[in-house]
Amino acid sequence: xxxxxxxxxRIIEKCGEGGMGVVYKAEDTKLKREVAxxxxxxxxxxxxxxxxxxxxxxxxxxxxxxxxxxxxxAIEEYDDDLFIVMEYIDGQSLKEMIDAGPLKVEEAxxxxxxxxxxxxxAHDNDVIHRDIKSSNIIVTGLNxxxxxxxxxxxxxxxxxxxxTGTTIGTLxxxxxxxxxxxxxxxxxxxxxxxxxxxxxxxxxxxFEEENEAALILSVISKPVLPPTELDDGIPxxxxxxxxxxxxxxxxxxxxxxQLILKDLKKLEETLQDAKxxxxxxxxxxxxxxxxxxxxxxxxxxxxxxxxGDLMESMDAEEAASTLNSCFKMLDSIVNRxxxxxxxxxxxxxxxxxxxxxxxxxxxxxxxxxxxxxxxxLELFNQENNLAVPLEIHIGINxxxxxxGGIGTDTKQDYTVMGDTVIVASQLKDLSDKGQIYVGLQTYxxxxxxxxxxxxxxxxxxxxxxxxxxxxxxxxxxxxxxxPVGLKRIIYSEMVGREKELDKLRLHxxxxxxxxxxIVNVVGEAGIGKSRLLKEFKIFAQLQRSHNFVGYAYKxxxxxxxxxxxxxxxxxxxxxxxxxxxxxxxxxMR
Numbered sequence: 001x002x003x004x005x006x007x008x009x010r011i012i013e014k015c016g017e018g019g020m021g022v023v024y025k026a027e028d029t030k031l032k033r034e035v036a037x038x039x040x041x042x043x044x045x046x047x048x049x050x051x052x053x054x055x056x057x058x059x060x061x062x063x064x065x066x067x068x069x070x071x072x073x074a075i076e077e078y079d080d081d082l083f084i085v086m087e088y089i090d091g092q093s094l095k096e097m098i099d100a101g102p103l104k105v106e107e108a109x110x111x112x113x114x115x116x117x118x119x120x121x122a123h124d125n126d127v128i129h130r131d132i133k134s135s136n137i138i139v140t141g142l143n144x145x146x147x148x149x150x151x152x153x154x155x156x157x158x159x160x161x162x163x164t165g166t167t168i169g170t171l172x173x174x175x176x177x178x179x180x181x182x183x184x185x186x187x188x189x190x191x192x193x194x195x196x197x198x199x200x201x202x203x204x205x206x207f208e209e210e211n212e213a214a215l216i217l218s219v220i221s222k223p224v225l226p227p228t229e230l231d232d233g234i235p236x237x238x239x240x241x242x243x244x245x246x247x248x249x250x251x252x253x254x255x256x257x258q259l260i261l262k263d264l265k266k267l268e269e270t271l272q273d274a275k276x277x278x279x280x281x282x283x284x285x286x287x288x289x290x291x292x293x294x295x296x297x298x299x300x301x302x303x304x305x306x307x308g309d310l311m312e313s314m315d316a317e318e319a320a321s322t323l324n325s326c327f328k329m330l331d332s333i334v335n336r337x338x339x340x341x342x343x344x345x346x347x348x349x350x351x352x353x354x355x356x357x358x359x360x361x362x363x364x365x366x367x368x369x370x371x372x373x374x375x376x377l378e379l380f381n382q383e384n385n386l387a388v389p390l391e392i393h394i395g396i397n398x399x400x401x402x403x404g405g406i407g408t409d410t411k412q413d414y415t416v417m418g419d420t421v422i423v424a425s426q427l428k429d430l431s432d433k434g435q436i437y438v439g440l441q442t443y444x445x446x447x448x449x450x451x452x453x454x455x456x457x458x459x460x461x462x463x464x465x466x467x468x469x470x471x472x473x474x475x476x477x478x479x480x481x482x483p484v485g486l487k488r489i490i491y492s493e494m495v496g497r498e499k500e501l502d503k504l505r506l507h508x509x510x511x512x513x514x515x516x517x518i519v520n521v522v523g524e525a526g527i528g529k530s531r532l533l534k535e536f537k538i539f540a541q542l543q544r545s546h547n548f549v550g551y552a553y554k555x556x557x558x559x560x561x562x563x564x565x566x567x568x569x570x571x572x573x574x575x576x577x578x579x580x581x582x583x584x585x586x587x588m589r
Contacts, residue, residue: 007078034088061150068118070148094137108200114145119257123186132192133173172205179219194245202230221320223344298366298398300351301428309388337369355403363398363445370394370436395427397439426460436472443470504536
């Protein structure tokens with residue numbers, strides 16, 4: 001082929017080859033310019049329907065005029081050959097750059113922004129690429145990004161995943177909608193951009209399997225490993241952008257490339273500002289790592305078993321859809337009880353209650369969530385008539401964790417670690433299928449709400465003393481605590497907060513005498529604010545007063561008024577008295 005003349009194009013050299021054809025550098029002998037020629041596979045050239053589809057797509061793509069999109073000059077036929085003539089780009093493919101190792105964050109941002117610019121222009125003209133991948137991105141010597149192969153991808157046919165022209169490499173960039181063979185819109189390109197961005201900063205694809213079936217299943221159902229798990233130097237904001245591109249549910253994904261571009265530019269500005277700030281500080285100051293904090297939290301570990309057998313008993317796509325529905329259900333339950341799924345590691349889930357945001361009764365909410373997850377999974381098995389039922393076993397532990405941001409200002413990550421986390425994971429491993437095991441502190445916080453059976457203390461790895469373990473004996477949720485009587489007050493386990501409690505009692509008495517006040521209980525999470533307010537409520541109820549409690553980050557706010565004629569008094573109070581003059585702070589340390 002080298003040296004031959006096809007029509008009025010003289011072939012100079014071969015540039016590359018892929019599933020959608022072979023690319024050559026050529027000279028346009030009429031216009032005296034270098035061009036790139038892509039000869040398309042014979043099965044497309046010989047199929048009249050595919051040829052017509054290609055022409056229509058190429059015509060739409062040829063109308064695009066943007067610096068980040070490779071220009072299509074013409075689509076030509078010569079003898080039995082069908083080829084597309086494009087501008088020749090002298091540069092390196094993004095795939096080749098990534099093969100040399102992860103790109104620096106700043107470099108990846110600049111490339112991603114240019115890809116987003118090109119996609120935004122294409123989508124505005126109702127053109128979808130459908131095959132965005134690192135090998136289709138060229139970066140010139142002047143660091144200009146060019147997206148190639150617009151107008152070609154659709155001839156592949158979204159439902160023909162295993163036919164000629166489809167490779168494992170291409171599948172790894174396909175959105176779940178493409179992998180299922182569904183109709184797609186511009187958001188399929190947004191997914192693929194997320195894959196490329198993930199690849200740039202980690203030098204890995206988010207989904208890597210040995211065969212097509214396994215890869216399709218992963219794309220459809222397997223959660224994405226957060227990039228910061230591979231490199232803690234990746235900014236959390238960038239990770240959030242990537243993961244938002246890679247939402248499997250299309251409605252949760254970025255709705256446009258323009259919104260991605262906006263977030264990328266904002267992050268770039270933040271990093272530049274931080275860099276300038278570091279240059280003005282002494283070297284040692286810029287290397288100081290973010291201080292972590294000790295927080296009270298409840299940690300849950302849950303493991304789903306049976307999904308391997310389920311995939312063998314069902315069609316791969318059906319199994320993937322079932323598992324996806326299962327994880328969505330569990331995530332919904334966790335959110336309902338104020339928890340947050342921090343990590344998903346294959347069939348294991350780490351859930352946090354009380355961090356990063358403090359919540360009321362975190363241990364109780366965690367046990368309620370565990371019960372709901374177990375019970376709902378049983379119902380899920382029945383509703384889906386699963387031949388191989390999915391099962392869950394759970395470990396929960398409460399205590400102090402080391403939590404917060406770790407790293408410099410521009411390389412910040414949020415993490416939770418410590419013995420509390422380790423013990424929760426080991427309790428999960430100890431528990432049988434369908435069982436919920438809790439540690440000593442979780443038991444102490446929830447023993448008035450749930451039935452437990454004490455098990456024989458066990459020796460856990462890393463623990464010098466045997467650990468007390470309790471098994472949940474009843475799987476009924478307890479949403480409301482029973483009223484606590486006077487006896488509970490006398491034998492209260494709260495210690496060390498009598499001074500703060502006395503201050504609150506004084507404000508109740510003042511309120512009963514007509515002197516209203518706003519009381520702020522301020523302090524870090526886990527130091528006893530909730531416990532203090534529970535004891536205070538009991539006293540307030542005995543004094544025939546009513547207590548309103550509002551919540552704000554890192555504090556509790558209580559508004560005290562007499563029970564009688566409360567709303568009339570509230571209106572009078574607000575109208576007659578300046579809240580600022582009555583605001584009282586009780587600071588807890």
